[in-house]
Every structure is written in structure tokens, then in C-alpha cells.
Amino acid sequence: MIERPTSSNWRDKLHEIIYEADTPAGKAFDVILLIFIIASIALVMLESINRIDNKYHDILYYGEWVVTILFSVEYIARIITVKKPFKYIFSFYGVVDFLSTIPMYLSFFFVGSQALVSLRALRLLRVFRILKVARYLGASNQLKASIVASRVKIAVFLFAVLVSSVIFGTIMYLVEGEENGFTNIPKSVYWCIVTLTTVGFGDIAPQTALGQFITSIIMILGYGIIAVPTGIVSAEFVKGNGKDGEKTSDREDFPEQLHLNSKSCQNCAASDHKDYAKFCHKCGHNLD
Incomplete structure (x- = not known):
């Protein structure tokens, strides 16, 4: 476990919880978010079954709104905790987060029977939430590198x-x-x-x-x-x-295996930093 210096800045603490997974709070946040992502995907799938949707439409509808609101809060929190919000907004995961949140709000602008077909098409955008799962699978980075x-x-x-x-x-x-x-x-x-x-x-x-x-x-x-x-x-x-797994140093105070961790730069949102990295490998911003 990598120890982080305590910070009096609430924004830094929130950034550590949301973007990193090396702390108990960060791990708990990732697990809770994964649960809601899976729940959201399950709601979308169940809603597509007419027999279930006709019987439990209200439950599925309000459940979807609960998930949408929670994802909206998460999206806003991700924006306000980085120093360059546009870097996140226009990044791949920023676009995915936006597309997975916006469809329910778009339903307010499509009222009436003539827009029902368009509305159902727009609501299909919610399946983009499944892409949010990939960021929490650590081995996915190694698999991507192998490919x-x-x-x-x-x-x-x-x-x-x-x-x-x-x-x-x-x-x-x-x-x-x-x-x-x-x-x-x-x-x-x-x-x-x-x-x-x-x-x-x-x-x-x-x-x-x-x-x-x-x-x-x-x-x-x-x-x-x-x-x-x-x-x-x-x-x-x-x-x-x-x-x-290669040995990186003969020093006793340095580990034989140098791993990548979940540190995320608050300035440029870059990840994949070494365990003992003090500065961002992309922009040079202090990681502590």
C-alpha cells in the first residue's frame, strides 16, 4: 500500500478518491461505482423485455433516474477535481461518461407521441456505460499493451x-x-x-x-x-x-518489482505512474 501525505484541500482528497485506487476510500469508490454500472446495465436489459417492462415499468424508470443522478454527480465531481477540466471532458472516458449520463435528461426535450421513436433511439446511448467498466480492470492495460x-x-x-x-x-x-x-x-x-x-x-x-x-x-x-x-x-x-517482474535495482530500500499504480495526475489526468514516482511523466506536475 502506498501512503499518501494528508492534504487539507478537499479537492485534492476528492481527486484521490475518484481517480485513484491505492487507498481504502478509492477502492471503496471504485467498487460502489462498479455496482451501480452493473445495475444500470441490468436495468437497460430488463427494460428492453416488454413483459418485464409492462409489469415493473415504474420501478425500472425510477431506478434508472437514481443511477442517472448518481452518475451526474460523479461526472461533475470528476470535472471540479482536476485543474484542467477540458482535458477530462474531451478525453475518451470523459466523452463516455457524458454519453452515458445525458440520455435521460434528453427525454425532457422529446415530448409527445411523434418523438417516441427518436426517444427510444436516444436511450440506447445508455449502453455506453459498459465502457466505464474497463477503467477499473487493472489487467486490461496489460492486455491492451500485448495486443x-x-x-x-x-x-x-x-x-x-x-x-x-x-x-x-x-x-x-x-x-x-x-x-x-x-x-x-x-x-x-x-x-x-x-x-x-x-x-x-x-x-x-x-x-x-x-x-x-x-x-x-x-x-x-x-x-x-x-x-x-x-x-x-x-x-x-x-x-x-x-x-x-525483472529486478530493477540492487538497493535494499528499493523493491525488486517496480509496478504501475493508479495515481492520476490532477493537472493533466495522465495515469500509469510508477510506485515511487514523485512527478507526472507527462506534464511534470507534483503527484504528492
Whole structure:
């Protein structure tokens, strides 16, 4: 646990609770917020079921308003606790927070039967709240880094799959022909992609013995192809774990593992700071 110096500034204390998770108060805030996010998603899903909505419409409606008000308070608190509020407002999560809060308020401006269709479309924006969950999953940053690190290998792999699909699709067009549903090469390539990914919609099926033999080869290749991107990302993920566990110093007063924590800069909202960082790695603002 990283100890923070006490501050007499209520704004600094509120910023520590809202944006960081290294303190008991910050962890409690994240857990409570996660509960309300999940509750909000559950309300949206239940409301979409006509049978449940007809019976419990008022409960779902008022429950949604309770969640909306709480998210509104959280959104305002996030703005007033940073020194550069526009940095947060126009950041990715700032936009997500705004989109997840505003639909219920927009309902005041869409009154009457003619606007009901538009209103239902606007209320679908509430599903953006599910994106708020991602910021509280610590391992998501490492997974994102692993995907970014392996993007070139994945791109080459996808290109190879596309080339294979074009080749096999063309072969199947020549073997099966229009009479068996392979009316053109693009449709044959579509069939090959569906078969190679082991989805198999069944809307097109080979009828000749040679076509079925080629299909069997494609299906077997499909099982191998599924494992490739998973292996690439997993290798980068393990490599990332290895880097995090490397010894960084021989000093006794310095830990062998240097971890990233949830410190968030109050000036620029940057995160991913080292445990013993005193200043923001982006703007140089004092983190204590």
C-alpha cells in the first residue's frame, strides 16, 4: 500500500478518491461505482423485455433516474477535481461518461407521441456505460499493451488468411460451379471465410466429392487458424509479465518489482505512474 501525505484541500482528497485506487476510500469508490454500472446495465436489459417492462415499468424508470443522478454527480465531481477540466471532458472516458449520463435528461426535450421513436433511439446511448467498466480492470492495460505489441504479427496473419480464402474460394468456384450455389468468386470467398472460421452457416454447401474433400481440408485448417492469434497475444502477455517482474535495482530500500499504480495526475489526468514516482511523466506536475 502506498501512503499518501494528508492534504487539507478537499479537492485534492476528492481527486484521490475518484481517480485513484491505492487507498481504502478509492477502492471503496471504485467498487460502489462498479455496482451501480452493473445495475444500470441490468436495468437497460430488463427494460428492453416488454413483459418485464409492462409489469415493473415504474420501478425500472425510477431506478434508472437514481443511477442517472448518481452518475451526474460523479461526472461533475470528476470535472471540479482536476485543474484542467477540458482535458477530462474531451478525453475518451470523459466523452463516455457524458454519453452515458445525458440520455435521460434528453427525454425532457422529446415530448409527445411523434418523438417516441427518436426517444427510444436516444436511450440506447445508455449502453455506453459498459465502457466505464474497463477503467477499473487493472489487467486490461496489460492486455491492451500485448495486443498493440503483437499488431504486426496479427496483421500478417490476417493477410495470410485473406489470401488463403481468395485462393480456396476461387478453387471452389471452379470445382462446384453456379449449379451448386457458388455463383461467383466473391460469394465463394465468403463461403470459404465462413468455413475457415468454423462458423458454417450452411447456406452454401459443396455437392461434388472433390469439393467436399477440399472443404474438409479447409475445416481442419480452420481449427489451427483459431489458435494462432491467441498464441501470439498470449506470448506478448507472458513477455509483459516477465518485464514487470525483472529486478530493477540492487538497493535494499528499493523493491525488486517496480509496478504501475493508479495515481492520476490532477493537472493533466495522465495515469500509469510508477510506485515511487514523485512527478507526472507527462506534464511534470507534483503527484504528492
